[in-house]
Amino acid sequence: MLYEKLAEEFAMQISAGRLQPGDRLPSVRHLARQRALSISTVVAALRTLESRGMVEARPQSGYYVRRRPARMAEVQMPAAAPAAGPVDVGVSRRLVQVLRTNEAPGMVPLGSALPAPELQLGPRLNRLYAGIARRRPGLLAGSSHSDLNEAPLLHAITRRALEWGCPLAPEELVVTNSCTEAMTLCLRAVTRPGDTVAVESPTYYLMLQLLEAMGLRALEIPTHPVTGVSLDALELATRRPAAEGGVRACLLIPNGANPLGSVMPDAAKAKLAALLAARDVALIEDDIYGDICFGGARPRPIHAFDTSGNTMLCTSFSKTVSPGLRVGFVAAGRRAADVELQKTLTSGKTNPLTQHVIAGLMESRGFDLHLRALRRRFAEQIARTRDAVARHFPAETRVTDPQGGFVLWLELPPGVDGTALHRRAAREGIAFVPGELFSAGGQYRNCLRLACGRPWSPTLEDAVRRLGRLVTG
């Protein structure tokens, strides 16, 4: 749509700082003439920017760029250096407690990174279940030990991956019950207890929990809030061979990292793939946010840059379709046989009816429209949340400007204790995840993650306001 293109152009100028808070945008009339667009198209573009919290209308004056919180992009890299060395992980207990607190009934849901129920495809899925169940009565009668993948899903996955510029071979695919399961299988295929696994810092708490459960050690690699994991640091960290206690595998989120929202540039992805292949360090990449990144094109997974078969691409449909569906996959490269064996061992074949349901959804024309709408919604929800943080949190607060996904990472003034804040917020019925759970080494105590999976609402506005007051008080 023309209005979306115009909105995108201004959004980029604002993000890049070429338009500063307080700057006045050209008038509607001027823009329409200059671009040869209709008045209504220009107004639609400006309204889109307004709904994303990027501009505000001032009566009788026009549109102005809103005040935005400090961006983390300009911020120096986190202090953590790999020199700190690998550490044993011990987050599980605290994490489970935080998640349970967050999911108590009535909590304002800024905790778990879940898309709002109305952004999921529940009713569509149900129709697909009903239809396929009727048409394919024999689907549930097969064996559960071999033939892990249903052909229509293999077809849907490989076709879609081609569109991302990431050819996948059907032979390397293993359908799983989730992205978490996919990563678990990969870790089991390539590591042994006591091995070291490199992760982004900060990284998604479930990654740390996985390492803990398997007796693996975490090495936190500094990660840039826009461009992702530091290649220099990874290069340094992987010099020692795994056999001598070096890094055995990397577990990374190159597209829409959780919690930073960074997307690695293509050149960095290619370099990383080559580096890890050369050093025989297995790469497990979590691409669960790949479909909801905000740049023009869907970013390619690192798997697309790796010809060696060393990269294992893991993903699922929990963020884009439904977290309850429980279906994902891994493209395991040259380790497909090992991963397949682990899958047979762990849970057998994923429900074939569910496999057909997700295949049917992926092949439907509406799926692309759904993803596009989802990206717009998440971008808007992030913008609204950032804006509210700017208005209600202390001025020194720094916040990410995510390139994908739907979480925000906040760095609070030094001395603020995110975990103590979580306890106080929980008593007020507000959920979020404190920063220390994103580190195995006890970093990020003055940080926190806010999930932006829900459409903006007065309840959310009020929750951010009260959270800001708790920080200040």
Next chain:
Amino acid sequence: MLYEKLAEEFAMQISAGRLQPGDRLPSVRHLARQRALSISTVVAALRTLESRGMVEARPQSGYYVRRRPARMAEVQMPAAAPAAGPVDVGVSRRLVQVLRTNEAPGMVPLGSALPAPELQLGPRLNRLYAGIARRRPGLLAGSSHSDLNEAPLLHAITRRALEWGCPLAPEELVVTNSCTEAMTLCLRAVTRPGDTVAVESPTYYLMLQLLEAMGLRALEIPTHPVTGVSLDALELATRRPAAEGGVRACLLIPNGANPLGSVMPDAAKAKLAALLAARDVALIEDDIYGDICFGGARPRPIHAFDTSGNTMLCTSFSKTVSPGLRVGFVAAGRRAADVELQKTLTSGKTNPLTQHVIAGLMESRGFDLHLRALRRRFAEQIARTRDAVARHFPAETRVTDPQGGFVLWLELPPGVDGTALHRRAAREGIAFVPGELFSAGGQYRNCLRLACGRPWSPTLEDAVRRLGRLVTG
């Protein structure tokens, strides 16, 4: 039904050896008069026995007990002694190869223990999926990290377990993707790599594969083909504390053991529960065949005899409903929190729609009828297979007389190599599982397992005949 009762009575007399092969049964007229039954009821009873391969009609003469193969029940215990000590497991690769060979298209399916498609509830499940999907559109939109269990399934499980005489607390239940997953979670909750786990000998190959994948050692405990694992041997094997290299956990199939078909008597179950609780050795019991044992009452799991919370009961619906459904559960006793954590880590919540589907099925009145019919069918299929083995295999062949499940275990004359036999049979298009895969210590080379999941047919008869010829030749 009256005819079933009469058939059962004769079946028991035959099984117990009070009626010997070649014995003539009382005449129809005599039986009808003696029991005050109608002629047609008596005829129905005799036909039932005939269809199970237990008696044969001789024209103008009456019904005679058929010749049956040697029963393993009278056979001494297997030679394996725990003195042999725990061993590392290395069956996975060979096993995967055997399973793949067996599941090639066109193979006569005496390999995997799968119920025939026509004995499964595919169409019923599909109707339930369609109906619940329509009525509960929000079911797939929830979180996947907490609330692992759907309330209707908890209710169905606890209600049904009460019927078995095995009260389960909702708080100890974790719904899983399969029985295999349930056991994996339990093993992860109670063991660390290098620990020793006691298993039946012979035991289901997947148990050994699980131990291998987790770096656990297997201690094979002699197991009786009728009464199950040897308590004396277990008592001896668990004297050394786990901390000093002794047994950390037991992984057993007390009801309808795979491959032996044994069912532990209640007294033995109670004694085992007390022994393991006293010695702090965790018990993981696989009850997947509990619903398809052939005695009068559904046998109780060991969990029913354990008040200490030390027993973790694992099961699924793969043998009774559909192997493709992928839903099971564990009642984890005092380790429920640990198992729950492992489930969250491994695969998150099991698909809630599927949870409602299986709950709906369990609560339907037809489910009990289905299980009853299934038991009859499996008993008949086992009897037919045993009978064919008796006719076509060498006279020294010994075969189990299973108390439950639907597999037969054969001991061939010494010197016959089951694995070589498997290769030759595979070339002829006949699948089975060679005995050595049921041992971590290389036992049972002259044994094999035949699955009896399919209704008897000329194809099966022919396959057993050809298999017998391969053994002889």
